[in-house]
Amino acid sequence: MDVKTGLGKGFAYVQFSSVEAAEKALAAKDGQTFQGRLLHILPATAKRENKLDDFALSKLPLKKQQQIKKKREADSTSFNWNALYMNADAVVSSVAERLGISKSEVLDPTSSDAAIKQAHAETHVIQETKTYFRQQGVDLDTFKKSQRGETAILVKNIPHECSRDELQRLFEEHGDVKRFLMPPSGVIAVVEMGNAAQCKAAFGALAYRKIKSSVLFLEKAPKDLFSAKPVVAEGVTNDGISKTSAADLKTSDADAIVPNTAGTATLFVRNLNFSTTTPQLIETFKPLAGFLSARVKTRTDPKKPGQILSMGFGFLEFATSVQAQAALQVMDGYSLEGHKLQIRASHKGADAAEDRRKADAAKRQAGKKTKVIIKNLPFETTKKDVRALFGAYGQLRSIRVPKKMDRGARGFAFADFVTPKEAENAIEALKDTHLLGRRLVLDFAEGDPEDAEAEIEKMQRKVGNQVNKVALQKLVGGGRKRFTTAQEEGA
Structure with missing residues (x-):
C-alpha cells in the first residue's frame, strides 16, 4: 500500500504452506x-528486515527480549485488556x-x-471520558464488538x-x-x-514505545467507531470533583422528603434553581410563622461519584x-x-420507610433487581471498603462479603440498593473500575444470594452428618440389626 494515498501499489505477496502448492499456483495463474x-507471477524472496535473529536476541537481557517480541507482534496480536484501561498514576495526577x-492529599498512602x-478517582475519569467521546460522535457500543477497523488506534497508558x-x-x-481525540484527563486517546x-506504520513504530515515565499501549480501534451522532451532555455544571463524602450524600438523601403529619401542613415547592441548597431554602422561609423545616430534594450524580444534584x-x-x-x-411566585x-x-x-415500601412494590412490579454481585474482588477487601465504594451511587440496604471457613474472603460480594435505578447507576459507573489492580466484574445477582448460601450450608451440614453416621456405623459393626423378642417368637 502507498503510505500517502492509501492505495495499492499494483503488486502483492502470497505465502503458501508448502513449496509444491506455491509451484502449482505459479503455473496455473501466471x-x-x-x-x-x-x-505476472514470480517467485519471491524473504522480506529483508534489519531485525535481530533469534541468536542475537537471546544475548539481550530478558526484559529487553520481551519488549522486542511484544513490539514485533503488536500489529497482529488480539488484545484482551480493558478498552478503557488507564494509567493509575496519570488518573490520580489528573484529579489532583x-x-x-x-x-x-488525593491518595494518602x-x-x-x-x-x-x-477507585473513585478512576471511576470519575472513566465517566468523564465516556461523556467526552459521546460528544465527539464515538459509538461506545462498538467497544463490545471484536471486529477491528483499519484506520483508528486506541492509545492507552499515557503518562500524565x-x-x-x-x-x-x-x-x-x-x-x-x-x-x-483526547479527553480533559489526558489518560487515553x-x-x-x-x-x-x-x-499500520504508526502502530508498528509506536506500540510499546517508552514515553517519559510510561510505555504506550496501542490497540486497533473497533470498526465503525465514529458512527454515532455527537451528544450534548446535560446537567453538567463543571468538570471538577465534588468533595462531598458518601456519608454526607446518604444523610442528605435519606430524609429528603418531609413527612406530612397534619393535612396540608406540608407544602410542595417547584421551579427551584438547581444551585439552590437546603440552607438557602430554610433561610428564605424561616421568618414565616409556624415554619418547621425545609428540604431540597436531591439525587446522586451517576457520572460523578460522591456528588449530588438538585432535582429542582x-x-x-x-x-x-x-x-x-x-x-x-x-x-407563591x-x-x-x-x-x-x-x-x-x-x-x-x-417518610423514608414509606418510600422504601413503594420502591419495593415498584421493583416487584417491574421485575427489576436491586442486588448487585461484585466479582473479581481483591481478597483483602473488607465490607467497609465495599460500602465506601458503592455507597457513593445510592442508598444501600446491605453489604455482604462472604467468607471461607478460614475467615478469608471468597473474592466476591453483594451490594443491595434501595432502588433498581441506583443499582443500575452503580453497575454503569463502576464496570470499568479497578480496585487494587483488579477490574471489577459487576452484574445483577440472580435470585436471593443469602437464601442460596443458606441452602448450600444446609446441604454441607447434611452431608457432614451423613458422613458421621457412616463412620459411626462402621465402628459399631455394620449398623442396626433386627432382633425378635420372646413374645414375638411365641406368637
Whole structure:
C-alpha cells in the first residue's frame, strides 16, 4: 500500500504452506487475466528486515527480549485488556491537578481507604471520558464488538506529563492525522490516521514505545467507531470533583422528603434553581410563622461519584394547615435566585420507610433487581471498603462479603440498593473500575444470594452428618440389626 494515498501499489505477496502448492499456483495463474489486468507471477524472496535473529536476541537481557517480541507482534496480536484501561498514576495526577492539591492529599498512602479513593478517582475519569467521546460522535457500543477497523488506534497508558500536542506529533510523523481525540484527563486517546497504510506504520513504530515515565499501549480501534451522532451532555455544571463524602450524600438523601403529619401542613415547592441548597431554602422561609423545616430534594450524580444534584423541587413543613396556607398565599411566585417559586399544598408527604415500601412494590412490579454481585474482588477487601465504594451511587440496604471457613474472603460480594435505578447507576459507573489492580466484574445477582448460601450450608451440614453416621456405623459393626423378642417368637 502507498503510505500517502492509501492505495495499492499494483503488486502483492502470497505465502503458501508448502513449496509444491506455491509451484502449482505459479503455473496455473501466471499470465491469467484478473479484473482486466494480466497477472505476472514470480517467485519471491524473504522480506529483508534489519531485525535481530533469534541468536542475537537471546544475548539481550530478558526484559529487553520481551519488549522486542511484544513490539514485533503488536500489529497482529488480539488484545484482551480493558478498552478503557488507564494509567493509575496519570488518573490520580489528573484529579489532583484539577483540584489544585498534591497527589499525596488525593491518595494518602497511610490511609486505610487509599484504594477506595483511587477507585473513585478512576471511576470519575472513566465517566468523564465516556461523556467526552459521546460528544465527539464515538459509538461506545462498538467497544463490545471484536471486529477491528483499519484506520483508528486506541492509545492507552499515557503518562500524565505527556501533553496532547506532544502525543499528536508522534503520530503525525507517520502520516496524516485525520482525527485526534483526547479527553480533559489526558489518560487515553483515539487517533484516526489518513488511511490504513499510515495507521499500520504508526502502530508498528509506536506500540510499546517508552514515553517519559510510561510505555504506550496501542490497540486497533473497533470498526465503525465514529458512527454515532455527537451528544450534548446535560446537567453538567463543571468538570471538577465534588468533595462531598458518601456519608454526607446518604444523610442528605435519606430524609429528603418531609413527612406530612397534619393535612396540608406540608407544602410542595417547584421551579427551584438547581444551585439552590437546603440552607438557602430554610433561610428564605424561616421568618414565616409556624415554619418547621425545609428540604431540597436531591439525587446522586451517576457520572460523578460522591456528588449530588438538585432535582429542582423540595418540601416545606409548617406547624398547622392554616400557617401552611398563609405561607402558600404569600410566597407563591416569590423569586429565589432568579426562579419564581411555584408552591402547592402537598398531600403526598411520606417518610423514608414509606418510600422504601413503594420502591419495593415498584421493583416487584417491574421485575427489576436491586442486588448487585461484585466479582473479581481483591481478597483483602473488607465490607467497609465495599460500602465506601458503592455507597457513593445510592442508598444501600446491605453489604455482604462472604467468607471461607478460614475467615478469608471468597473474592466476591453483594451490594443491595434501595432502588433498581441506583443499582443500575452503580453497575454503569463502576464496570470499568479497578480496585487494587483488579477490574471489577459487576452484574445483577440472580435470585436471593443469602437464601442460596443458606441452602448450600444446609446441604454441607447434611452431608457432614451423613458422613458421621457412616463412620459411626462402621465402628459399631455394620449398623442396626433386627432382633425378635420372646413374645414375638411365641406368637
